[in-house]
Amino acid sequence: MKRVTTALLLGTAAVALAQGNTFLTIGSGATTGVYFPVATGMAKLINDAGAGVRANARSTGGSVFNVNALATGELDAAVAQNDIVYYAYKGTGIQAFQGKANTKLRTMAVLYPEVLHVIARRDSGINSIADLRGKRVVIGDLGSGTEQTARQVLETYNLGFDDLGQALRVSPAQGVSLMQDKRADALFYTVGVGASAISQIAQTVDVRVVPVGGNQAASLLKKYPFYVRFNIPARSYKGVGATVPSVAVQATLVTTTALSEDTVYRAMKASMGNQAALEALHPSLGAFTYEKAVKGLPAPLHPGAVKFFREKGVNVR
Known part of the structure; x- marks a missing residue:
């Protein structure tokens, strides 16, 4: 070889x-x-x-x-x-x-399936993707699939990376640290349900999983046929008490x-x-x-x- x-x-x-x-x-x-x-x-x-x-x-x-x-x-x-x-x-x-x-x-x-996880600190005031405007957001490592997914999802909410307070291009491990240290408000991660990085954040920080659904999800699926709807099951992570709609590749x-x-x-x-x-x-x-x-x-x-x-x-x- x-x-x-x-x-x-x-x-x-x-x-x-x-x-x-x-x-x-x-x-x-x-x-x-x-x-x-x-x-x-x-x-x-x-x-x-x-x-x-x-x-x-x-x-x-x-x-x-x-x-x-x-x-x-x-x-x-x-x-x-x-x-x-x-x-x-x-x-x-x-x-x-x-x-x-x-x-x-x-x-x-x-x-x-690789599910889009959008994880936000509860003290950040982020309840929807639209609320990411002006926030410090981990969008994935440079050259990762997560970075591309983040760009496409933000697009359906009429947002781009320039609309964020900071677009943080770091590894998942670095993203966990930024969330824990209050240096990031939210994190995108396209990954299988149960990923250790998401579990680690949920165990150490009071977070919510931000939904991706409704008309925005429909628009995403129409423009990018690789995506499918996917519900993140309740209790997949600490503090996630209800099913959260999202999308997956x-x-x-x-x-x-x-x-x-x-x-x-x-x-x-x-x-x-x-x-x-x-x-x-x-x-x-x-x-x-x-x-x-x-x-x-x-x-x-x-x-x-x-x-x-x-x-x-x-x-x-």
Whole structure:
């Protein structure tokens, strides 16, 4: 595959090569999100299977970074929002991909819904997205899918980043600290329900989950068909006593045509062949099914994924 620069990865890669294995680096996201434990868990399943593929999960800045790193060969596979993957595949949507279509992107599987969480301190006076005007708001790390989601949601309320008091582009971990220290009033985070970063804020700060619903949600879904309505269940986090309407995209495992059909097939069989083991990696995967895994694809299925899903009885091309 490629030369890996860190000592840890060099050691792992050396073992893999010595055993005749293919070595994969899987891009995830912040360690406080859901991408990281999911990717780490999948890498462990691959390694434990002894199927001729060795894998390592790497913490990254998120979806946009991951897709760009797939294009350069820095990553072999990655978890990313389906809308971001689509924009990259088509070379449209956001400036980072404009006119740079990466037609070599391929989908391995749709994994789980990624829900927009808008978390506000109760003492901030924020009850709706419109109330974010003039406030200090964490909009996600630079190059993350959350940043793009925040921009699109604010747009439906006739707001932009310039309308905020401060648009704070920081990692989820830094966002948690800013919320705890009263240096941020609210935080956007597109992540699976139950993410540790959101739980940490709710455990240490009196917060509310700001709804995204009504006409604004309808407008968002009409303009950006990747979104679906999603209700954050009551008691998902401390202090959240009622269901909160929001929207979601989909976390998707993607790769490129650089990986062979056999490598992708063996990696998927090892990490997804046992559905119960996959679901046990994180609560967000609790509703995973092989049928759902091929719905809402942002790029064509990789031939190795086609082979895997056909073996599972799913009708794919």
